Amino acid sequence: MQLNLEIFSPVHQIKNQLFDEQGIKVFLKRDDLIHPIISGNKWRKLKYILKQAQIENKTHLVTFGGAYSNHLLATAAAAAKFGFKATGIVRGEEVNNDTLFLCRLHGMNLLFTDRESYRDKPTLFNKYFCNDNNAFFIDEGGSSAEGAKGCSELIDELTDTYDHIFCACGTGTTAAGIINGIQQHKLNTQFNAVPVFKNGDFIREEIDKFLTTSVDYQLHTDYHFGGYGKTDERLIKFIKQFVADTGILIEPVYTGKMLYAIYDLAAKNYFKPDSKVLAIHSGGIWGLLGMKDKF
Numbered sequence: 001m002q003l004n005l006e007i008f009s010p011v012h013q014i015k016n017q018l019f020d021e022q023g024i025k026v027f028l029k030r031d032d033l034i035h036p037i038i039s040g041n042k043w044r045k046l047k048y049i050l051k052q053a054q055i056e057n058k059t060h061l062v063t064f065g066g067a068y069s070n071h072l073l074a075t076a077a078a079a080a081k082f083g084f085k086a087t088g089i090v091r092g093e094e095v096n097n098d099t100l101f102l103c104r105l106h107g108m109n110l111l112f113t114d115r116e117s118y119r120d121k122p123t124l125f126n127k128y129f130c131n132d133n134n135a136f137f138i139d140e141g142g143s144s145a146e147g148a149k150g151c152s153e154l155i156d157e158l159t160d161t162y163d164h165i166f167c168a169c170g171t172g173t174t175a176a177g178i179i180n181g182i183q184q185h186k187l188n189t190q191f192n193a194v195p196v197f198k199n200g201d202f203i204r205e206e207i208d209k210f211l212t213t214s215v216d217y218q219l220h221t222d223y224h225f226g227g228y229g230k231t232d233e234r235l236i237k238f239i240k241q242f243v244a245d246t247g248i249l250i251e252p253v254y255t256g257k258m259l260y261a262i263y264d265l266a267a268k269n270y271f272k273p274d275s276k277v278l279a280i281h282s283g284g285i286w287g288l289l290g291m292k293d294k295f
């Protein structure tokens, strides 16, 4: 089975009075359009992980995530599409929600585990699958050097150059891949990471783990809105306005926070006039379904 998924991820300009006033141009790379389920960075991260599984003749993907994990869902859909069996080990007691419904619909088997055991993923993997020669371990969020390699290919696709590239950070794998891509192409582009967690400084260590050369980049740690999955009225209002103005769906966990950061930084004169800014829409819009009550 060929692991090919044609990448459709155009770059769209986001027009806005604020950007005009600042004399800057802002673009969005539409990784959300890569696939309806295996969206955004999750496909980029899985690509070389699945290739490795194939090389090792493994036919059963085993991975980990919270009950709303975009990575679990992407893995479920990729497994179905490319002919793997899949198991998702889910943190916390058994629940059902829209994400897990879609995981099951794609044939993923779900195992729920208490939060304490969840911390040690290799031990969990061995507990359930030590006798399954076909089982292949994929870390939470697809965090890996293979994942970073897949994400670096985003830069290969660019036909224009940018002064800034922004993306939202969870594990930091996507950020590391993009930074490596910028280095490989010797671009004069500042990379800006927006951690979606509180006290996001720790992400620097996670990003640096997967960098091929050590380089400087910018962390914007003030856009977590209270922490992972947390929102407030400002963020929700911003998202509603953005979607209504552009016709592009975004969600509050990742892309919403990253775009909010760009608008806020623009209003604070962060960007030099004539700057070109590229934001990465990393997908994940199914996550909206679990957050309807916030809107």
Ligand SMILES: *Cc1c(COP(=O)(O)O)cnc(C)c1O
Binding pocket: 040, 041, 042, 070, 071, 141, 168, 169, 170, 171, 172, 173, 174, 175, 254, 255, 282, 283, 284, 285
């Ligand atoms: C998982 C995810 C991220 C975070 O990617 P990392 O590589 O873990 O930093 C960003 N955006 C969306 C939509 C995601 O689903």
